[in-house]
Amino acid sequence: MTSMTNTARHTRPRRKPVDGWRWTGRIFLVLMLIYTVVPMAWMLITSLKGGFAAMMYPPQWIPAEPTLENYIRLLDPKDTIGQDFLRYFWNSLWVSTTTTILAVFVAVPAAYAFSRFRFPGRNFLFFAVLLRNMFPAVIFLVPLFILMRWLGLVNTHGSLILTYLTFGLPLAIWLLKGFYDNIPIQLEQAARIDGATRFQAFLLIVMPLSTPGIIATAIYSFIGAWNEFIYAATFLNKNEQMTLPVGIQRFFSENTTDWPGLMAASFMMSVPVVVLFLILQKYFVRALTEGAVKH
Amino acid sequence: MAEVVLKDVVKTYGNIYAVNNVSLTVADGEFVALVGPSGCGKTTTLNLVAGLIPMSGGDVMIGDRVVTDLDPKDRDIAMVFQNYALYPNKSVYKNLAFPLQMRKLPKEEIDRKVQAAAKVLDITHLLERKPRELSGGQQQRVALGRALVRDPKVFLMDEPLSNLDAKLRVQMRSEIKRFHQDLKATIIYVTHDQLEAVTMADKMAVMNGGFLQQYDTPANVFAHPVNMFVASFVGSPAMSLIPLTAVTRGGETLLTSAEGWELPLSPANARKALSAKSDKVVLGARHSTVRLHHTKVPGSVPGKVYTVEPTGDVTFAQVFVSSAILNISLGPSVQIRPDENIFIEFDQERMHLFDGETEMALKAV
Numbered sequence: 001m002t003s004m005t006n007t008a009r010h011t012r013p014r015r016k017p018v019d020g021w022r023w024t025g026r027i028f029l030v031l032m033l034i035y036t037v038v039p040m041a042w043m044l045i046t047s048l049k050g051g052f053a054a055m056m057y058p059p060q061w062i063p064a065e066p067t068l069e070n071y072i073r074l075l076d077p078k079d080t081i082g083q084d085f086l087r088y089f090w091n092s093l094w095v096s097t098t099t100t101i102l103a104v105f106v107a108v109p110a111a112y113a114f115s116r117f118r119f120p121g122r123n124f125l126f127f128a129v130l131l132r133n134m135f136p137a138v139i140f141l142v143p144l145f146i147l148m149r150w151l152g153l154v155n156t157h158g159s160l161i162l163t164y165l166t167f168g169l170p171l172a173i174w175l176l177k178g179f180y181d182n183i184p185i186q187l188e189q190a191a192r193i194d195g196a197t198r199f200q201a202f203l204l205i206v207m208p209l210s211t212p213g214i215i216a217t218a219i220y221s222f223i224g225a226w227n228e229f230i231y232a233a234t235f236l237n238k239n240e241q242m243t244l245p246v247g248i249q250r251f252f253s254e255n256t257t258d259w260p261g262l263m264a265a266s267f268m269m270s271v272p273v274v275v276l277f278l279i280l281q282k283y284f285v286r287a288l289t290e291g292a293v294k295h
Numbered sequence: 296m297a298e299v300v301l302k303d304v305v306k307t308y309g310n311i312y313a314v315n316n317v318s319l320t321v322a323d324g325e326f327v328a329l330v331g332p333s334g335c336g337k338t339t340t341l342n343l344v345a346g347l348i349p350m351s352g353g354d355v356m357i358g359d360r361v362v363t364d365l366d367p368k369d370r371d372i373a374m375v376f377q378n379y380a381l382y383p384n385k386s387v388y389k390n391l392a393f394p395l396q397m398r399k400l401p402k403e404e405i406d407r408k409v410q411a412a413a414k415v416l417d418i419t420h421l422l423e424r425k426p427r428e429l430s431g432g433q434q435q436r437v438a439l440g441r442a443l444v445r446d447p448k449v450f451l452m453d454e455p456l457s458n459l460d461a462k463l464r465v466q467m468r469s470e471i472k473r474f475h476q477d478l479k480a481t482i483i484y485v486t487h488d489q490l491e492a493v494t495m496a497d498k499m500a501v502m503n504g505g506f507l508q509q510y511d512t513p514a515n516v517f518a519h520p521v522n523m524f525v526a527s528f529v530g531s532p533a534m535s536l537i538p539l540t541a542v543t544r545g546g547e548t549l550l551t552s553a554e555g556w557e558l559p560l561s562p563a564n565a566r567k568a569l570s571a572k573s574d575k576v577v578l579g580a581r582h583s584t585v586r587l588h589h590t591k592v593p594g595s596v597p598g599k600v601y602t603v604e605p606t607g608d609v610t611f612a613q614v615f616v617s618s619a620i621l622n623i624s625l626g627p628s629v630q631i632r633p634d635e636n637i638f639i640e641f642d643q644e645r646m647h648l649f650d651g652e653t654e655m656a657l658k659a660v
Binding site: 184191192196 | 368
């Protein structure tokens with residue numbers, strides 16, 4: 001015992017060397033955090049100010065007289081602005097939800113078919129599906145508008161839903177196909193021998209195993225549809241039809257801009273997306289990693 | 296239980312015949328092994344019997360029903376897979392119950408059958424666990440239980456032991472054999488391991504390249520292989536095959552080697568050699584029928600030792616004879632070294648002769 005304490009006293013504790021890389025990483029993360037959070041925070045702060053307070057320079061970081069009047073006005077069905085906002089919100093919700101549900105309904109069987117079946121044109125079709133994603137969405141604006149006009153769908157939500165489906169489906173099908181590729185075919189074979197039809201085997205056994213992928217598809221489709229601006233602005237020109245991204249634009253009027261109102265509306269527009277993401281992020285991460293790794 | 300009949304079963308993928316006119320009958324209660332190397336069509340054949348893939352030609356009968364056009368669920372079969380294929384999100388109990396639920400049986404009956412099957416396979420204590428919490432052997436037993444619970448006419452098994460470690464494999468082998476004996480079940484068992492087939496099966500169907508090579512009891516397949524492929528496939532170490540040339544001189548038929556030595560043949564063997572299409576004859580000898588000598592003994596041929604593998608119990612040696620490798624087993628006390636020149640004596644009664652061109656076994660007419 002004595003010898004041990006002697007040794008302990010004679011050894012000087014070494015300072016841990018500063019890990020340069022780790023600190024660089026941490027600083028980088030903090031910078032990214034600031035970069036993403038500050039605009040949201042500023043948006044929230046501005047939305048809590050009255051009209052004049054919003055225009056003050058130097059800007060107030062903490063509102064002297066925080067007010068919820070902007071939010072109240074936007075959500076008031078008796079106010080014209082409130083009516084508009086609620087309508088836009090409802091339109092966006094309708095379009096995004098329908099897009100999401102349809103995306104899942106189409107992507108899941110399509111991915112399964114690509115994964116399990118061999119049919120002529122399979123590889124070409126899959127490549128064509130992916131090819132769409134290699135081009136920026138704007139390229140298809142004019143052709144799609146002409147198509148929608150030909151279909152008589154201009155100024156309807158249907159045109160947007162169809163368009164948003166073409167955005168979201170390629171990634172969804174690719175992602176889900178990865179899932180199905182990784183699920184051993186013997187599971188379906190066992191189910192079919194146990195008394196299930198091909199469809200039952202898929203529905204009861206295989207599809208539940210791809211739930212993270214389905215949730216990722218849903219999140220991706222919803223967010224894509226919710227935030228989309230260019231197509232919504234092009235295909236819709238009636239006030240009643242507009243979605244939030246386009247509708248909010250109307251806060252910029254000829255002479256003045258209702259900044260606090262705009263900020264309040266933007267903030268409320270972000271809420272569903274953030275909430276959705278927070279709830280489902282666990283599945284989203286699982287989907288991206290599990291679907292990609294080959295067993 | 297029922298018998299299974301395969302009649303001219305064919306499966307093509309484009310121009311490729313994965314299964315080429317396979318016909319065989321599995322008697323009621325028989326354990327038949329489909330053996331062959333990878334890609335020979337044995338798993339495809341099993342999948343055709345199960346109905347998992349559509350048949351290109353031929354018929355399958357289970358019992359007295361022609362099931363060729365029936366879905367797997369209507370064929371009254373059960374299947375055990377190499378990777379167990381247990382439903383991962385269901386407990387063991389639910390895995391066993393699933394086939395019965397699909398049949399819409401009442402709850403009490405399902406419970407009764409599940410408990411009975413669990414008892415037979417000694418997995419009652421695992422019923423509440425999920426498959427990922429079980430060891431390989433336990434998962435395999437659950438897979439067997441899921442098949443057992445259905446009380447099917449035929450059990451189909453696709454290499455069920457291949458994913459287990461060697462020791463567990465030996466143990467499960469005898470468990471499956473007991474399973475077969477206790478239930479008097481009709482079992483069709485696919486494996487690439489000829490030892491599994493030989494030890495477990497009543498009959499073996501050896502397949503290669505989509506064709507059925509030979510269908511007989513393991514003993515017969517071992518003792519009377521119908522061609523060179525079957526001869527070298529069954530038995531471990533494999534039967535040695537030595538290509539030689541038959542020569543008749545002065546009323547006597549001999550086998551000669553390019554190295555210059557000659558092997559006289561017994562009258563029966565001579566007749567076999569002469570029935571070959573050409574003078575190319577392949578000599579087949581199993582390791583236990585060949586004797587090693589250090590000096591030349593009448594009727595023996597020269598060889599050179601290539602490797603020596605002592606296993607403690609028996610010593611296996613590989614010897615170059617006429618530029619072919621010969622496997623030989625020796626007692627543990629025999630002394631030989633690599634590169635040593637020795638002499639090999641063949642047993643005329645137990646040697647095999649094959650036609651060098653057609654590769655078929657030569658029979659005495």
